[in-house]
Amino acid sequence: MNNYKFINHKDCEFFPCHKTNKPEEFNCMFCYCPLYMLGEKCGGNFKYTPHGIKDCSNCNLPHIKExxxxxxxxxxxxxxxxxxxxxxxKKEQEEKK
Structure with a gap:
């Protein structure tokens, strides 16, 4: 059992927030991906908008149950x-002052 690894919030007004063929296996635990800050190193399927904003709308990686x-x-x-x-x-820079 690893029940702590999976939350399926089917009553959410945005559910599912990404296209999926298996909504019953859609994991909502990471509603907002904590890997956004990793940029290209996150490992997900994303693209950048012309304004440099990371667009993760085609990424289901955080939501895959297994x-x-x-x-x-x-x-x-x-x-x-x-x-x-x-x-x-930052600490090293402050110590040099």
Whole structure:
């Protein structure tokens, strides 16, 4: 059992927010993808608009029942590393002052 990895919120007024042939397997846990900040490294099916905005409307990766949760968790290690590096860099700059 891994029930904590899957939420299907079929009563949501936006459900499903992406096209799917299997709405009963649509995972709503990551309604807003926490990997947006990874840009091209997120691993999903996205494109950039002419204004440089990341358009994830064709990406179902976070919503795939069997793989979405595990993919997000693995990639969150990269998010943590980016934030940690930013913090350490800022701290180093402050110490040089």
């Amino acid at each position: 793989v979405g949760y595990d993919h997000i968790q693995k990639k969150m290690l990269e998010v943590i590393e980016i934030v940690q590096q930013e913090y350490l860099s």
